[in-house]
Amino acid sequence: MTDPIRAGRPPRRALSSGEFIAMIAMLFATVAFSIDSMLPALPDIAAELTPGNENRAQLILTAFILGMGLGTFVAGPISDAIGRKRAILGGAALYTLGAALASVAQTLELVLAARLIQGLGAAGPRVVSLALVRDLYAGRQMARIVSIAMMIFTTVPAIAPALSTGIIALFGWRGIFAAFILFSLVSAGWLGLRQPETLPPQARRPLEPGPLWQAVREVLGHRVVLIAIATQSLAFAALFGTIASVQQIYDIRFGLGASFPYWFAATALISAGGSFLNARLVVRLGMRALVILALGFQLVISGAMTLVFAAGVLPAALAFPAFFFWITCVFFMVAPVLGNLNALALEPMGHIAGTASSVTGALGTVLGVLLGAPIGLAFNGTPVPLMISVSVLSGLGVLLMRKIARVG
Numbered sequence: 001m002t003d004p005i006r007a008g009r010p011p012r013r014a015l016s017s018g019e020f021i022a023m024i025a026m027l028f029a030t031v032a033f034s035i036d037s038m039l040p041a042l043p044d045i046a047a048e049l050t051p052g053n054e055n056r057a058q059l060i061l062t063a064f065i066l067g068m069g070l071g072t073f074v075a076g077p078i079s080d081a082i083g084r085k086r087a088i089l090g091g092a093a094l095y096t097l098g099a100a101l102a103s104v105a106q107t108l109e110l111v112l113a114a115r116l117i118q119g120l121g122a123a124g125p126r127v128v129s130l131a132l133v134r135d136l137y138a139g140r141q142m143a144r145i146v147s148i149a150m151m152i153f154t155t156v157p158a159i160a161p162a163l164s165t166g167i168i169a170l171f172g173w174r175g176i177f178a179a180f181i182l183f184s185l186v187s188a189g190w191l192g193l194r195q196p197e198t199l200p201p202q203a204r205r206p207l208e209p210g211p212l213w214q215a216v217r218e219v220l221g222h223r224v225v226l227i228a229i230a231t232q233s234l235a236f237a238a239l240f241g242t243i244a245s246v247q248q249i250y251d252i253r254f255g256l257g258a259s260f261p262y263w264f265a266a267t268a269l270i271s272a273g274g275s276f277l278n279a280r281l282v283v284r285l286g287m288r289a290l291v292i293l294a295l296g297f298q299l300v301i302s303g304a305m306t307l308v309f310a311a312g313v314l315p316a317a318l319a320f321p322a323f324f325f326w327i328t329c330v331f332f333m334v335a336p337v338l339g340n341l342n343a344l345a346l347e348p349m350g351h352i353a354g355t356a357s358s359v360t361g362a363l364g365t366v367l368g369v370l371l372g373a374p375i376g377l378a379f380n381g382t383p384v385p386l387m388i389s390v391s392v393l394s395g396l397g398v399l400l401m402r403k404i405a406r407v408g
Helices: 017-036 039-049 054-082 084-104 108-136 139-153 156-171 175-194 209-220 223-253 260-285 287-311 316-332 334-377 384-401
Strands: none
Touching (some): 017 054, 017 108, 017 139, 054 209, 084 108, 108 139, 108 334, 156 260, 223 334, 316 334
């Protein structure tokens, strides 16, 4: 099927570039807001619903991520069959239902079930919004749009915990679910009222096993897409391993557990500059080149930090500043790497962007978790295992990306 952008037909967009990017950023932020906002509520939830075993409250995060992972496999194909807007709005409705059920649930088990539903719904905005961008933009322009949206999205982890702390103080932990409902109503309403459908009926694919399997085979049979998925998995592994270890490093290695949220917020805000820089450079340098540059920089910095920390040559006063610089570099590289890899993977898949977005997102996330979990478990009281892991993963990513011809 001919890509409508390559065929020269004008994309169906009515929004200005700035409004479109802001709307996409809000849709992207659904997942981060739904996870980070729950962190301050876990002690209160544990005290009320599972006082005998406080660790069980963490399952509220796990249930949401599980639901999102399951939903990721189907949200894209559904959007290829019924259109982007209906798929996102349907996901938002399911997300809102899950939040409403969680707000009134009286047992932890019911909250977990509601969070699973909420995660299933969140897969719609997470996956389909990327396919929507692909409908309107291609190649470097798509990478630029995604980078700017991610720059806005990156601020969510910095503000969500503080915002939810205020909500808890005023309304209790159940008030957070009302905030989720409001957030979804605003983002879905924005999309529904302002954004025209981007996938015309003649370009849709029936949600049948045969065509769906054919689309999946096409995605997995494309060399550039496979390399992008593999590199994305390595990048996700580095990110997940870092997230799993970072709080313990701050607390155990540097004794800064109490101030960790503020240092993490500073890292998140600084890291937003990675998206801004990528948006400025991607049209000029290309997606492949920027991924190689970002991973190469990460390899050099992480390799150097591994040697310095393993040898113990840094004065005590410089150890934490050096670590903070390194950990911020890791997050700074997320946008240039993941944003450009998403654009590279979807570039040849414009006619099945929804399915391609689901397949690449699901495989990249699942493989990243499988690779990243042992990295977190390798924590030994120092950042050295994490630094070694990030170095190795970055080096492998550079080798993979050099196998892609200069296509973007």
